[in-house]
Amino acid sequence: MLLDSIATPASPSGEPAGTEQEQLVIATYLIETAFSLEAAAEVIAGEQSCGTFVDVPGETAELKARHGAKVMDIQPLETVDHPSLEGATVPRSAKGKARFQRGTVRIAFPLRNFGPSIPNLLTTVAGNLFEVQQLSGVRLIDLDLPAPFAERYAGPAFGIEGTRRLAGVHGRPLIGTIIKPSVGLTVDQARPLVRELAMAGLDFAKDDELNGNAPYAPLKDRVRGVMDEINRAADKTGKKMMYAFNITGDIDEMRRGHDLVRDSGGTCVMVAINSVGFAGLSYLRQHAELPIHGHRAMYGALARCSMLGIGFTAYQKICRLAGVDHLHVGGLDSKFYQSNAEVRQSILDCLEPLFSGYRVMPAISSAQWAGSAIETYAQTKTIDVLHLAGGGIIAHPGGVAGGVRSMQQGWEAAMAGKGLLEYAASRQELRSAIQKFAPRQSTK
Amino acid sequence: MLLDSIATPASPSGEPAGTEQEQLVIATYLIETAFSLEAAAEVIAGEQSCGTFVDVPGETAELKARHGAKVMDIQPLETVDHPSLEGATVPRSAKGKARFQRGTVRIAFPLRNFGPSIPNLLTTVAGNLFEVQQLSGVRLIDLDLPAPFAERYAGPAFGIEGTRRLAGVHGRPLIGTIIKPSVGLTVDQARPLVRELAMAGLDFAKDDELNGNAPYAPLKDRVRGVMDEINRAADKTGKKMMYAFNITGDIDEMRRGHDLVRDSGGTCVMVAINSVGFAGLSYLRQHAELPIHGHRAMYGALARCSMLGIGFTAYQKICRLAGVDHLHVGGLDSKFYQSNAEVRQSILDCLEPLFSGYRVMPAISSAQWAGSAIETYAQTKTIDVLHLAGGGIIAHPGGVAGGVRSMQQGWEAAMAGKGLLEYAASRQELRSAIQKFAPRQSTK
Numbered sequence: 110m111l112l113d114s115i116a117t118p119a120s121p122s123g124e125p126a127g128t129e130q131e132q133l134v135i136a137t138y139l140i141e142t143a144f145s146l147e148a149a150a151e152v153i154a155g156e157q158s159c160g161t162f163v164d165v166p167g168e169t170a171e172l173k174a175r176h177g178a179k180v181m182d183i184q185p186l187e188t189v190d191h192p193s194l195e196g197a198t199v200p201r202s203a204k205g206k207a208r209f210q211r212g213t214v215r216i217a218f219p220l221r222n223f224g225p226s227i228p229n230l231l232t233t234v235a236g237n238l239f240e241v242q243q244l245s246g247v248r249l250i251d252l253d254l255p256a257p258f259a260e261r262y263a264g265p266a267f268g269i270e271g272t273r274r275l276a277g278v279h280g281r282p283l284i285g286t287i288i289k290p291s292v293g294l295t296v297d298q299a300r301p302l303v304r305e306l307a308m309a310g311l312d313f314a315k316d317d318e319l320n321g322n323a324p325y326a327p328l329k330d331r332v333r334g335v336m337d338e339i340n341r342a343a344d345k346t347g348k349k350m351m352y353a354f355n356i357t358g359d360i361d362e363m364r365r366g367h368d369l370v371r372d373s374g375g376t377c378v379m380v381a382i383n384s385v386g387f388a389g390l391s392y393l394r395q396h397a398e399l400p401i402h403g404h405r406a407m408y409g410a411l412a413r414c415s416m417l418g419i420g421f422t423a424y425q426k427i428c429r430l431a432g433v434d435h436l437h438v439g440g441l442d443s444k445f446y447q448s449n450a451e452v453r454q455s456i457l458d459c460l461e462p463l464f465s466g467y468r469v470m471p472a473i474s475s476a477q478w479a480g481s482a483i484e485t486y487a488q489t490k491t492i493d494v495l496h497l498a499g500g501g502i503i504a505h506p507g508g509v510a511g512g513v514r515s516m517q518q519g520w521e522a523a524m525a526g527k528g529l530l531e532y533a534a535s536r537q538e539l540r541s542a543i544q545k546f547a548p549r550q551s552t553k
Numbered sequence: 554m555l556l557d558s559i560a561t562p563a564s565p566s567g568e569p570a571g572t573e574q575e576q577l578v579i580a581t582y583l584i585e586t587a588f589s590l591e592a593a594a595e596v597i598a599g600e601q602s603c604g605t606f607v608d609v610p611g612e613t614a615e616l617k618a619r620h621g622a623k624v625m626d627i628q629p630l631e632t633v634d635h636p637s638l639e640g641a642t643v644p645r646s647a648k649g650k651a652r653f654q655r656g657t658v659r660i661a662f663p664l665r666n667f668g669p670s671i672p673n674l675l676t677t678v679a680g681n682l683f684e685v686q687q688l689s690g691v692r693l694i695d696l697d698l699p700a701p702f703a704e705r706y707a708g709p710a711f712g713i714e715g716t717r718r719l720a721g722v723h724g725r726p727l728i729g730t731i732i733k734p735s736v737g738l739t740v741d742q743a744r745p746l747v748r749e750l751a752m753a754g755l756d757f758a759k760d761d762e763l764n765g766n767a768p769y770a771p772l773k774d775r776v777r778g779v780m781d782e783i784n785r786a787a788d789k790t791g792k793k794m795m796y797a798f799n800i801t802g803d804i805d806e807m808r809r810g811h812d813l814v815r816d817s818g819g820t821c822v823m824v825a826i827n828s829v830g831f832a833g834l835s836y837l838r839q840h841a842e843l844p845i846h847g848h849r850a851m852y853g854a855l856a857r858c859s860m861l862g863i864g865f866t867a868y869q870k871i872c873r874l875a876g877v878d879h880l881h882v883g884g885l886d887s888k889f890y891q892s893n894a895e896v897r898q899s900i901l902d903c904l905e906p907l908f909s910g911y912r913v914m915p916a917i918s919s920a921q922w923a924g925s926a927i928e929t930y931a932q933t934k935t936i937d938v939l940h941l942a943g944g945g946i947i948a949h950p951g952g953v954a955g956g957v958r959s960m961q962q963g964w965e966a967a968m969a970g971k972g973l974l975e976y977a978a979s980r981q982e983l984r985s986a987i988q989k990f991a992p993r994q995s996t997k
Contacts, residue, residue, distance in 0.1 A: 321676070385831075386830010413683055
């Protein structure tokens with residue numbers, strides 16, 4: 110959903126926040142209500158700006174005009190017989206025979222109410238409104254932010270171009286893996302695997318999101334052991350594999366983790382965004398000298414109920430603003446709930462320029478293997494992705510070198526416009542991958 | 554739901570994490586699935602520990618035994634005809650006639666997999682599992698955490714007793730308000746209101762969650778102006794009103810905000826927990842010398858779909874561990890979606906001792922007024938609450954002094970076991986409150 114020009118007024122970009130010029134945050138919601146869409150939208154606008162459940166002294170016309178959120182646009186969608194969420198009220202007149210109208214509404218919040226602050230933006234556009242009784246569905250689906258946000262938050266420091274430069278990969282996707290088993294490998298057990306991956310010419314590897322700073326493989330030991338393997342392989346092959354160390358943790362711990370990776374010659378850090386929070390993420394970005402690989406674990410809790418929460422188009426904008434360079438988007442035919450259409454849209458969202466034009470590298474993951482390349486490329490027509498296959502590389506019948514080669518062959522086929530079977534005919538690694546990983550018919 | 558003794562093994566509490574002794578985090582989930590509850594629970598256990606979509610080399614029996622999550626208990630509930638969430642798969646045999654079984658499952662995660670880290674705990678017990686295809690409903694409803702968490706995170710520094718001490722209120726609830734209008738009052742406009750509230754003998758006031766560090770009323774000016782009014786009133790009345798300044802913001806900004814409030818003689822700071830994230834909250838707690846008033850804005854996005862997200866019993870434990878002293882719980886007959894039974898349970902959850910026995914003060918809010926006291930006390934039988942009425946005090950027909958008095962009278966009636974109308978007969982402020990605020994019949 111494209112938002113019109115009101116969201117980005119043609120103001121000099123250096124203008125400080127809080128001047129008299131009206132600068133707006135425009136939030137787009139998918140809502141459902143037994144009341145009129147107009148009335149429901151006004152409840153959100155009131156609840157999230159000056160209003161409360163009764164009029165109060167001091168809530169003057171001037172104050173409302175200056176600080177009230179305004180409903181900009183309403184687009185009706187279908188009606189349904191049953192409320193999507195619990196605890197919704199219905200008009201007394203409709204009791205027992207209420208229908209629930211869906212629609213999208215755009216609401217403009219004056220930036221002066223909260224200033225260009227990600228945490229306070231969240232409280233405003235994604236705060237108490239999810240609890241409003243008059244709504245039986247409410248989901249933030251898009252956000253349009255004015256220039257002062259870009260002045261306060263720098264966005265990704267590396268993005269796609271910076272990642273390509275550090276990884277030395279151009280003209281094709283980055284191919285990567287996740288160290289598996291996700292949990293339980295000691296550093297000494299992980300070293301041979303890292304060695305094989307790096308020697309096989311893999312572009313990127315990462316810790317699993319579950320593998321933070323665990324007692325059995327503390328980050329400091331992992332960084333030492335993994336970087337030792339990567340550097341030794343680089344000495345032989347001339348290619349230094351990028352490795353995203355999972356530094357998810359408390360604020361100071363995360364910063365120390367970043368510095369440790371940097372000082373050890375590492376080229377990427379990873380955080381579970383929702384586990385550290387957006388304030389934690391932007392704090393890391395402020396100090397980061399390495400690309401930040403953003404994992405979205407827990408995002409399903411915010412997104413899987415389609416009439417509640419925060420849609421990915423809005424979510425990824427906040428992630429980018431807060432500073433991630435790579436962002437997980439799921440994967441086609443994955444082990445997770447999303448449809449392929451949603452995954453496709455998520456990839457495209459990440460590639461849509463924001464503010465100064467920055468993009469973020471979509472990290473495609475979950476049940477991916479060599480054959481996933483064909484459909485991923487067909488659906489998105491982009492090579493600006495980081496394609497992660499965990500089991501799809503590590504469990505390959507030809508070993509991890511075979512797994513890496515099969516992924517490369519999958520992308521060669523995709524980019525050459527060849528069919529998977531056709532391309533596999535003369536390529537053993539791809540054939541083995543098909544035999545082992547080609548999915549059974551989907552039952553979703 | 555009480556968890557059995559396996560969650561808190563009788564180990565010396567000083568024992569460091571990561572020793573050979575098995576320490577477990579036990580997570581309880583409400584799930585729904587078209588498969589067997591056993592199979593679905595195993596998918597969560599696998600996904601959130603060692604497993605991936607295929608077996609991988611290195612996933613040895615020893616590794617699984619040491620690091621695999623284990624399903625402890627399964628309690629079947631009802632079955633339903635339609636999946637609660639989208640994107641769920643069904644067994645091929647059941648295609649077209651699947652039923653969806655609900656149940657609660659308890660899963661034990663070895664602490665050694667992630668150590669006593671709140672962010673890494675979240676990734677494990679509330680990470681990718683919300684996305685699992687085999688589930689058509691999944692909600693984290695309780696958590697039982699072993700002692701090392703209490704060793705690493707101190708929990709609330711003040712809690713109920715510390716708050717009572719600072720506010721000088723004993724033997725009854727704290728009565729409070731939210732400065733309204735929520736948004737738009739300049740510091741000069743807010744000052745007379747703060748003055749009246751403090752002079753009326755109110756225990757507690759707070760910024761609205763929407764009112765962070767906005768350009769029109771920057772925190773530093775607000776702290777100066779508000780504390781000036783509070784201190785001047787205290788000089789006259791002998792009672793210093795506690796004021797929760799909303800310091801929600803970026804990490805460094807939040808810490809500076811805390812120090813500013815402390816240095817200005819303030820006695821409380823407030824954050825929107827989900828806007829700063831749990832890592833941000835525990836960072837603040839680490840440095841905090843004042844009680845932390847925790848607002849749960851955005852919690853509805855995690856909780857309102859009853860078959861998804863994170864239930865309050867689990868949520869409030871993490872909030873407490875991370876260090877809040879007060880936690881919002883909604884209110885009876887509020888403007889929000891929750892039922893009174895849920896609000897009641899939330900209040901009781903906050904009062905359940907955790908670790909060394911600490912509790913957190915439930916902050917009751919949303920469409921509250923003097924009459925809310927009676928039912929709140931009847932339902933919970935506790936006076937250890939912070940009862941917040943925004944409009945219910947500020948829009949009182951007798952002015953804010955009348956509003957404050959009416960709330961005091963409401964609690965006097967509640968604690969004396971009097972009926973509202975009976976007690977109001979001889980009390981003008983309570984009568985005015987009834988006339989203005991008594992709710993119309995609920996249509997929920």
